[in-house]
Structure formats: C-alpha cells, structure tokens
Amino acid sequence: MMSASTPSPLRVAIIGAGQVADKVHASYYATRSDVQMVAVMDSRLEQAQAFAQRHAIPSAWQDVHDMLRAVKADVVSVCSPNRFHVDHVLAALAAGCHVMCEKPPAMTPQQADQMRIAARRTGKVLAYDFHHRFARDTQLLREAVLKGTFGEIYFTTAQALRRCGVPGWGVFTNKSLQGGGPLIDIGIHMLDAAMYVLGFPAVKRVTAHSFQKLGNRKNCGQFGEWDPAQFTVEDALFGTIEFCNGGVLRLDTSFVLNIREQSIMNVSFCGEKAGATLFPAHIYNDEGGILRTITQREEADDQRHLRSMEAFVRHVMGEPVMIADAEQGWVIQQLVAALYEAAEKGESVTLC
Ligand SMILES: NC(=O)c1ccc[n+]([C@@H]2O[C@H](COP(=O)([O-])OP(=O)(O)OC[C@H]3O[C@@H](n4cnc5c(N)ncnc54)[C@H](O)[C@@H]3O)[C@@H](O)[C@H]2O)c1
Structure with missing residues (x-):
C-alpha cells in the first residue's frame, strides 16, 4: 500500500557507481515499475557515464551537490567507499531524500550518530544495507x-x-x-x-x-x-x-x-x-x-540482498516493514x- 504522500514513480539517484551499486542497487530498482533511476554520480565521471548507459539512467554526474540540486530525487543510494558515507548521506538527507546507505554506516560512531540525528531531524528514512x-x-x-x-x-x-x-x-x-x-x-x-x-x-x-x-x-x-x-x-x-x-x-x-x-x-x-x-x-x-x-x-x-532493498523501498512507501535503521547502525x-x-x-x- 503506497502512502498518500509517496511520489510515484520514486525518483532514485545513485552515488558511487561501483560493483554493489551495479549488482544490487540498480539491479533491484530496475525490477520495479514504481521506481525510476534518474541519475548516477561517481568521482570518476567516465565510470558514472558507463553505469548510466548500462542501466539506461538519463544523467551522469561527477559532483554530488550538483546532482542533488538538479535532479530532485526522492531516494538516494549511497554506494561510495566508507570514508564518504557520512558526507553523502548528510547531503542526501539535506536535499530531502530518503537514503539507503551501504554498510558500514560510516567510519566512526561519531559520524553514524551525526547521520542518525540528521535522519531524525529531516524526518527521512535512513536505512543501512545489513542484508x-x-x-x-x-x-x-x-x-x-x-x-x-x-x-x-x-x-x-x-x-x-x-x-x-x-x-x-x-x-x-x-x-x-x-x-x-x-x-x-x-x-x-x-x-x-x-x-x-x-x-x-x-x-x-x-x-x-x-x-x-x-x-x-x-x-x-x-x-x-x-x-x-x-x-x-x-x-x-x-x-x-x-x-x-x-x-x-x-x-x-x-x-x-x-x-x-x-x-x-x-x-x-x-x-x-x-x-x-x-x-x-x-x-x-x-x-x-x-x-x-x-x-x-x-x-x-x-535472496537476502534483494529483500533488504525491497524492505527499504516498501518502508519509504509507508509500509510498516523492518529496516536496518539509523539507530541500530549507530549501535x-x-x-x-x-x-x-x-x-x-x-x-x-x-x-x-
Ligand atoms: N552490503 C554488502 O554486502 C556490500 C557488498 C559490497 C560492497 N558494499 C559496500 O559498498 C560500498 C562500495 O563498495 P563496492 O564494492 O561497490 O566498491 P567499488 O570500488 O566497486 O565502488 C565504489 C565506487 O565509488 C566511487 N567513488 C570513490 N570515491 C568516491 C566519491 N568521493 N564520491 C563518489 N563516488 C566515489 C568509485 O569510483 C567506485 O566506482 C562500500 O561501502 C562497501 O562496504 C556492501
């Protein structure tokens, strides 16, 4: 059941166009007609462009802030290396997006705490991929x-x-x-x-x-x-x-x-x-x-990895399904x- 406030299709942007973004995130989103991948960003532009082409994503970016400003995503998948999770999650939450962040949540508990607080403040879903x-x-x-x-x-x-x-x-x-x-x-x-x-x-x-x-x-x-x-x-x-x-x-x-x-x-x-x-x-x-x-x-x-992605999307859509949430990620x-x-x-x- 979709919540009244959930946009359809959900517009998804991906940060970090590596193997987990490819094999799990984009592959899962592609199975849903109520989700549309609208943008992908990678610090190596050619990597983002190749990814965009492979998954028929209309835009590829090298700067995360430019992307978030331009594409107005509802959901962001953070699949960059661990060191960048905190910045990417905080930027996505600040842009009003729900976030599925790859594990580990961050590099330190202090960063995971900041992310937890930001999710609570913005009222957006922050899930970790502990599949x-x-x-x-x-x-x-x-x-x-x-x-x-x-x-x-x-x-x-x-x-x-x-x-x-x-x-x-x-x-x-x-x-x-x-x-x-x-x-x-x-x-x-x-x-x-x-x-x-x-x-x-x-x-x-x-x-x-x-x-x-x-x-x-x-x-x-x-x-x-x-x-x-x-x-x-x-x-x-x-x-x-x-x-x-x-x-x-x-x-x-x-x-x-x-x-x-x-x-x-x-x-x-x-x-x-x-x-x-x-x-x-x-x-x-x-x-x-x-x-x-x-x-x-x-x-x-x-099928546990796909179930993790599915739980996140359903949770964003207002269903009361379990996710690995920001509080548990911090613990x-x-x-x-x-x-x-x-x-x-x-x-x-x-x-x-
Ligand atoms: N849940 C799981 O089982 C699982 C499996 C694999 C990886 N992961 C996690 O996913 C993340 C990525 O792992 P991977 O295996 O896909 O690595 P990867 O090296 O294949 O992909 C990382 C991508 O991020 C890009 N990148 C590097 N710095 C960046 C930056 N500052 N901004 C944007 N993009 C940047 C790289 O160019 C690369 O394309 C890691 O946090 C890892 O722990 C989780």
Missing part, C-alpha cells in the same frame, strides 16, 4: 527467540572468515578510506545478524585481538590481487562482546586465515533450551540424550569502534 538480517533464516530465528524457543541465549559465535579472500578491487585494504579490514567489511555483517536475532541486548564490555600476518605478505587470492605494501588494515580480528544480561558473543573475522573452509559466514546461538545455526536456519536440542532437530531449512536464503558502529579500540590498546573497553 543478512533479511534472510528468511534470520527472520525464522528471530521469531524463535521471541517465542522463547531457546530460553536464555548465553553464548553466541559469529564468524566471517575467508581462507584467501582479500578483496582485490576497490579500497578494502586502505585504512584511511575504509576504516579497517575484515571487521568493518564482513565481520560487521555477522555482528549485525547476531545482534538482530538477539534483539540488540545492551553491551557491557568488549575485548579483542587483531592481527596483520598475511595480508601484508601475500599479494593475490581468490578475489584478485592487491599491493601488500599498501595493506594497512588488520587481516584478522577475534573479539568478545559481553552483554549486560550476562551473555557472551564471540566474533571471529578475517580476509585471509589458514582455515580448512574457503569461507564461513555464519552465526550460532546456544540457549538453555535449544541452540541454532543461522545459515541455513537449524534449531536443535536433545531430549533425554537423543539429539533432536526442531526446525531446519534445507538451504540458506540467497553496530559503536561495537566496531570498541572492538578496534580494545585490540589496539590490548585492554577491555567498557561501554556501560
């Missing part, structure tokens, strides 16, 4: 938590690990443009999924250890090549988050780590009455020593910062 929470698997586990299937969950493990998966494109190995390595890039996804299923419990204390052992020595992997001399981020981080309710969350994340698997992106939850694995959703316990499956999905939902950014701080100082960081 794993939109998987049917994640929804199923969240419902089970609310139904009390697990009892108290006191141990959670979140893993975002790759055996040789340093991104060879973009700026993912550059700390000043990215804010960090696997934690802020992929660990943050499993952290959000875990926090979402747990219902965002308050955090008491954080400890962490980070390493740079392989990314600055190797120069190629499954996602291309990089310059080890320019590898300025951590290549692995192992952290523990203690909740005020007594529960503990372990987070292990790495771009390159000598593990058996090629990649692990998963979360498991251990409660008093049952436990669960997220992808694919599987809930289990035992009865009198007999191992029992309570619920199991055959395969993990591979996740605080946890990322606390994990980095704890690893850097070699001591725990207390949050409440």
Whole structure:
C-alpha cells in the first residue's frame, strides 16, 4: 500500500557507481515499475557515464551537490567507499531524500550518530544495507527467540572468515578510506545478524585481538590481487562482546586465515533450551540424550540482498516493514569502534 504522500514513480539517484551499486542497487530498482533511476554520480565521471548507459539512467554526474540540486530525487543510494558515507548521506538527507546507505554506516560512531540525528531531524528514512538480517533464516530465528524457543541465549559465535579472500578491487585494504579490514567489511555483517536475532541486548564490555600476518605478505587470492605494501588494515580480528544480561558473543573475522573452509559466514546461538545455526536456519536440542532437530531449512536464503532493498523501498512507501535503521547502525558502529579500540590498546573497553 503506497502512502498518500509517496511520489510515484520514486525518483532514485545513485552515488558511487561501483560493483554493489551495479549488482544490487540498480539491479533491484530496475525490477520495479514504481521506481525510476534518474541519475548516477561517481568521482570518476567516465565510470558514472558507463553505469548510466548500462542501466539506461538519463544523467551522469561527477559532483554530488550538483546532482542533488538538479535532479530532485526522492531516494538516494549511497554506494561510495566508507570514508564518504557520512558526507553523502548528510547531503542526501539535506536535499530531502530518503537514503539507503551501504554498510558500514560510516567510519566512526561519531559520524553514524551525526547521520542518525540528521535522519531524525529531516524526518527521512535512513536505512543501512545489513542484508543478512533479511534472510528468511534470520527472520525464522528471530521469531524463535521471541517465542522463547531457546530460553536464555548465553553464548553466541559469529564468524566471517575467508581462507584467501582479500578483496582485490576497490579500497578494502586502505585504512584511511575504509576504516579497517575484515571487521568493518564482513565481520560487521555477522555482528549485525547476531545482534538482530538477539534483539540488540545492551553491551557491557568488549575485548579483542587483531592481527596483520598475511595480508601484508601475500599479494593475490581468490578475489584478485592487491599491493601488500599498501595493506594497512588488520587481516584478522577475534573479539568478545559481553552483554549486560550476562551473555557472551564471540566474533571471529578475517580476509585471509589458514582455515580448512574457503569461507564461513555464519552465526550460532546456544540457549538453555535449544541452540541454532543461522545459515541455513537449524534449531536443535536433545531430549533425554537423543539429539533432536526442531526446525531446519534445507538451504540458506540467497535472496537476502534483494529483500533488504525491497524492505527499504516498501518502508519509504509507508509500509510498516523492518529496516536496518539509523539507530541500530549507530549501535553496530559503536561495537566496531570498541572492538578496534580494545585490540589496539590490548585492554577491555567498557561501554556501560
Ligand atoms: N552490503 C554488502 O554486502 C556490500 C557488498 C559490497 C560492497 N558494499 C559496500 O559498498 C560500498 C562500495 O563498495 P563496492 O564494492 O561497490 O566498491 P567499488 O570500488 O566497486 O565502488 C565504489 C565506487 O565509488 C566511487 N567513488 C570513490 N570515491 C568516491 C566519491 N568521493 N564520491 C563518489 N563516488 C566515489 C568509485 O569510483 C567506485 O566506482 C562500500 O561501502 C562497501 O562496504 C556492501
């Protein structure tokens, strides 16, 4: 149901014409007849022009303010490198647009807070693309938590690990443009999924250890090549988050780590009455020593990224659907910062 105040079609502008804008944002918007992509901007004009041509977008820009002034968009997708999220989100909100911003929200909690406050002040929707929470698997586990299937969950493990998966494109190995390595890039996804299923419990204390052992020595992997001399981020981080309710969350994340698997992106939850694995959703316990499956999905939902985009558009159109909102984005950014701080100082960081 479209809200009376929602323009139709929704006019969308895209900032940052890279791979996620291409494969996810523009690809999704193109499936909707009630959405029209009107402009794309990239700091490399030829990149914006090629993108515009590929997606039949009528205008390509190199300056974000010129674009926002000229095209009068209703919605902006921010798909630029992390360092620019804050400026692009604030500019889009100030121009009166609803915003879908790629993860991570920003580089620092202070920036995510500014973005949160700006969204509240302008009354516009600000959503972050933490898409794993939109998987049917994640929804199923969240419902089970609310139904009390697990009892108290006191141990959670979140893993975002790759055996040789340093991104060879973009700026993912550059700390000043990215804010960090696997934690802020992929660990943050499993952290959000875990926090979402747990219902965002308050955090008491954080400890962490980070390493740079392989990314600055190797120069190629499954996602291309990089310059080890320019590898300025951590290549692995192992952290523990203690909740005020007594529960503990372990987070292990790495771009390159000598593990058996090629990649692990998963979360498991251990409660008093049952436990669960997220992808694919599987809930289990035992009865009198007999191992029992309570619920199991055959395969993990591979449409979660499109579901995240769909939730955003429907939310903008006035439907009461869940989004990864500016408040939760700020909390996740605080946890990322606390994990980095704890690893850097070699001591725990207390949050409440
Ligand atoms: N949700 C997900 O799973 C997911 C997946 C991939 C990327 N991302 C996020 O999306 C963002 C972009 O990642 P990507 O993989 O598409 O990278 P990319 O390098 O493919 O694309 C980034 C684009 O931004 C452009 N750019 C650089 N500086 C800019 C500026 N100041 N203004 C405007 N454009 C600028 C670059 O020219 C490039 O075209 C990152 O924040 C990343 O974390 C999220």
